[in-house]
Amino acid sequence: DTAVSQTPKYLVTQMGNDKSIKCEQNLGHDTMYWYKQDSKKFLKIMFSYNNKELIINETVPNRFSPKSPDKAHLNLHINSLELGDSAVYFCASSQLKAQYFGPGTRLLVL
Amino acid sequence: QKEVEQNSGPLSVPEGAIASLNCTYSDRGSQSFFWYRQYSGKSPELIMFIYSNGDKEDGRFTAQLNKASQYVSLLIRDSQPSDSATYLCAVSESGGGADGLTFGKGTHLIIQP
Numbered sequence: 001d002t003a004v005s006q007t008p009k010y011l012v013t014q015m016g017n018d019k020s021i022k023c024e025q026n027l028g029h030d031t032m033y034w035y036k037q038d039s040k041k042f043l044k045i046m047f048s049y050n051n052k053e054l055i056i057n058e059t060v061p062n063r064f065s066p067k068s069p070d071k072a073h074l075n076l077h078i079n080s081l082e083l084g085d086s087a088v089y090f091c092a093s094s095q096l097k098a099q100y101f102g103p104g105t106r107l108l109v110l
Numbered sequence: 111q112k113e114v115e116q117n118s119g120p121l122s123v124p125e126g127a128i129a130s131l132n133c134t135y136s137d138r139g140s141q142s143f144f145w146y147r148q149y150s151g152k153s154p155e156l157i158m159f160i161y162s163n164g165d166k167e168d169g170r171f172t173a174q175l176n177k178a179s180q181y182v183s184l185l186i187r188d189s190q191p192s193d194s195a196t197y198l199c200a201v202s203e204s205g206g207g208a209d210g211l212t213f214g215k216g217t218h219l220i221i222q223p
Contacts, residue, residue, distance in 0.1 A: 033210055043154065043198065045210025056210050090153055097142050097161075097202070099211060101153040 003027050004102035006091050012108045013081055021076045021105045023091030031055075032074040033092040033099065034066060043090070049074055081109045112137040116199050116214035124222050129186040131217050133199030136180070142202040143175055144211065145184045147195045154198055158184065189221045 004025045013019055025032060033056075034046040047066040048056035054066065063079045074091060086109045091102040113136040123129040131145075142161050146154035160166045160173040160182070172185040182201075186193055196218050200211040 035210075040215070041148075041196065042215050043213040045212070048210050058210070098144065098156055098159050100156060101146075104153050 004091055004093055004100055006089075006102040006105050008105060009103065010106050010108075012110065014110055015081055015083060017081050018077070018079045019081060019107070020078070021089055021091075021107075023074045023076075023102055025072055025091075025093040025100075025102075027093055027095070027100065029093040029095040029100075030071055031094045032068065032071070033094070034074065034076050035090040035092060035101075037088040037090060037104070039087070047074075047076075083109050085109050112140075112201070112203075112212045114199055114201055114212050114214035116197075116217045118215055119218040120220050121217055122220045122222055123189050125189060125191060127189055129189045129193065129219055129221070131184040131186075131197050131199075131219065133182045133184075133214055134180055135182070135199075135201045135212075137201065137203065137212075138177075138180065139203055140180075140201040141204055143173070143182045144200040144202070145171075145173060145182075146198040146200060146213075147193075148198055148216065149195045157197075186219075191221045191223050194219060194221045 031050045037043045049068045052068045065077045068074045088104045092099040144159045145157045148154045158173045160175045166173045170187045174183045196216040198216045199214040
């Protein structure tokens with residue numbers, strides 16, 4: 001069974017479109033995260049949710065909106081996609097300290 | 111601003127030797143330290159975490175932490191070609207809770223057969 005899963009795995013879209021990425025974890029963890037890994041492979045935190053409550057919202061454009069319907073799911077909706085949004089988006093979950101990452105969603109904005 | 115510094119490499123090590131990966135961090139209040147391995151096109155995979163000064167061993171891996179010097183290292187003994195990957199150092203402010211990890215840019219390790 002996959003611990004942290006994401007859909008879709010690949011996403012190719014046009015500038016200006018709106019898209020969503022979904023994440024689910026079956027580890028029973030309380031905290032979930034979204035990270036962005038850019039073309040230079042630099043991994044940076046975007047959001048953190050603990051028990052459906054937003055804890056961290058780093059300096060991310062408000063075109064990005066996370067939603068957590070329950071503590072096992074964390075979705076990321078992106079409005080008005082821009083070329084610079086092209087990256088790999090990783091979901092992660094943790095209980096206490098160590099974070100475990102999903103397989104990533106490779107987003108390409110054309 | 112919190113920063114985590116790593117030498118980007120590539121670091122080339124012969125098979126069977128010890129690979130030594132280093133990391134420094136800027137936030138003196140950091141409490142938790144992690145090493146992740148990332149193969150090309152894959153997600154980061156947790157190798158080890160360390161919270162206290164000193165060494166922590168797990169199989170062929172040893173993490174070392176020196177909070178006074180703000181320095182973390184990872185030693186890989188008996189290096190194997192399958193250890194070739196990018197190794198990411200990450201730090202967290204808290205000893206628990208929901209804060210995100212601050213990552214370094216990673217060291218690309220190549221194990222030569």
